[in-house]
Amino acid sequence: MKATDDRKEFERASWVNVAGNATKVVVEGAVGVVFGSLALVADAAHSVADLVASVVVLVYGGASYDEADATHPHGHGRLEPLAALFVGAVVALLGLTLLYESILGVVRGPDVDVEGWRLMLATLGFALVSMYAVYRYTVRVNDRIGSTALHALARDCMNDVYTSVAAAVGVVGVALGHPILDPFAGGLVSVLVVYQGVEIGRENVDYLVGSAPTEGKQEEIHDAAVSHPEVRGVHDFKAFYEGTEIEVEMHAEIDGEHTVYEAHDIESEVVDRVRAVEDVGDVHVHLDPAGIGEWSDEG
Structure with missing residues (x-):
């Protein structure tokens, strides 16, 4: 509407x-x-x-x-x-x-x-x-x-x-x-x-041309993701313009003991938090179990 x-x-x-x-x-x-x-x-x-x-x-x-x-x-x-x-x-x-x-x-x-x-x-x-x-x-x-x-x-x-x-x-x-x-x-x-x-x-x-937003905007998006209490860290973070909206891709680390249903709910909540940031459109989150040493910028 x-x-x-x-x-x-x-x-x-x-x-x-x-x-x-x-x-x-x-x-x-x-x-x-x-x-x-x-x-x-x-x-x-x-x-x-x-x-x-x-x-x-x-x-x-x-x-x-x-x-x-x-x-x-x-x-x-x-x-x-x-x-x-x-x-x-x-x-x-x-x-x-x-x-x-x-x-x-x-x-x-x-x-x-x-x-x-x-x-x-x-x-x-x-x-x-x-x-x-x-x-x-x-x-x-x-x-x-x-x-x-x-x-x-x-x-x-x-x-x-x-x-x-x-x-x-x-x-x-x-x-x-x-x-x-x-x-x-x-x-x-x-x-x-x-x-x-x-x-x-x-x-x-x-x-x-898909340029990245300002560093301040990227930090705002990153902070929105790690603000979820179950997220231990974020890596492979990318934010870029798709038209006038910002598209976000990231891997988020959570406790590996969560069930698939719990992980699904966490992912949805993280996506909602990031989408609440002004100018953000599509958000793609891949969940990784914390502690496997894959991330590059652990929180």
Whole structure:
């Protein structure tokens, strides 16, 4: 039931991002083209990438909530960081393109209509307020469901706020009789866009390649296992990301005199304790009789 509710909230937040980015593209793009502002065009083009990314998250990110099946026995959890990785790649590539255009604008000189600065500034104000509202909504939803794809979209929304402020600096420069600030602002926007895209991609690559969680998280998982009164020690411990969740494998040593039924109950209890750790998904515990000298990190 919770998975169904989470998926509905995920899709609703994704649609809000799609609508917010589409509106920003149309409004900023039209005003930027009419008045020849590189800063506005750069900000609008950034939102084109955001729009594509939010559509990808909507279509493919939601599939991460599908149940495991014969072709995906571990579920579809890796689709979500894959969608987030796409967000980062698109944003970074577009940022590089915009940086190139901004450099050309500085070299060739600006071609911006100084008479339109009021409308341009009002447009950026609208974009800033609307994207901040989308950001707050996305963060509020993601605080409940913990989606890496929504986290990427939320970070990109906040990036939109920063880029709109940077673009506004260029427009203010135009109003004050320094139109060269417009392509400079476009370049600053582009650098921010590239940085954000790289950061989003770097974070989600770890989820996709099965990296280990932090040492602190591994210690938390280990401590949860040995907190069971019947567990004498743990060895062959492994914790790694399977999508956005942590999969755990371990051997736990217990008294060898336990019956099979008792050992089964102990194993189930250990699994439950480890699964109670935040972000942990599947847990695989193999029980060994204590005292045979097999373990490598006895408690």
